[in-house]
Amino acid sequence: MPEPSPPSAQKLLRARGTALHHQLFLALRTRILDGSYGAGDMLPTEDELCSRFGVSRITVRRALYDLEAQGLVERRQGRGTFVLANSVLTRPAATVDLIDSLRRTADVTKVTVLQLEQQEPPAAIAELLGIAPQVAATHAIRVRRFSGTPVMVTDAWLPNSLGLRLTRTVLQKTPLHKLLMQHGVKVGRAVQEVTAIAADAAHADLLQVGLGVPLLKLTRLLYDAKAKPIQHMTVVIVPERSRLLMDAPIADASMSSAGYIVHG
DSSP: OOHHHOTTTOOOOOOOOHHHHHHHHHHHHHHHHHHHSSSOOOOOOHHHHHHHTTOOHHHHHHHHHHHHHSSSSEEEEETTTEEEEGGGGGOOOSSSOOOHHHHHHHOOOOOEEEEEEEEEEOOHHHHHOOOOTTOEEEEEEEEEEEETTTEEEEEEEEEEGGOOOOOHHHHHHSOHHHHHHTTTTEEEEEEEEEEEOOOOHHHHHTTOOOOOOEEEEEEEEEEESOOOEEEEEEEEOTTOOOOOOOOOOOSSTGGGOOOOOOOO
């Protein structure tokens, strides 16, 4: 495979709080994950990286060490640094079926129920779900792991009017979307919003990332077939470990079914 063109546009920031070795690590990791460096390819030599990015050999070695620690490369004595086969992303086909995507997530991850309580929801969530003030709702917080690594934290609210009686044991064994379907609830539509947040102390602890690390937050409001809101959920994921796939049928030139960007 021909070597990718030098990433000359990826200049390293020389400012306080921006470690050069971590910036180099991120630049190389991006090119590994997007396939620019394929499985089995040799990365540029230490001398080449020093020259290309204008950094010291110590900085290069720290970046390569971090890549190896994450299982992305293998350093071979006297030969160089090579991309491991399991480090290149294989992207699954996107799906327009919400239930199918929820089922797929449940199948490939293991869940731990952190909290299941009856609580009064925040005012904004209560309004979205049509819950009167000072009325309790079912609140469930879970963390999902992939190969032992935490990949998402979910925070769900459900109106008690659904009549869904949950226990930690049940929720540990059965995904929430499946419990809703078993209860006779038919999902009609979902409204989703994706934003970026910085990891607070709680999310940093649950997802095993550093404080302030960028995270993706997906907020989903589910409606049943009669357009009644049935679930409010936030999903917080680590972009380094997970991706959000979208595939929407475009019925007209406005592309409104694919969503739109809201500012402010």
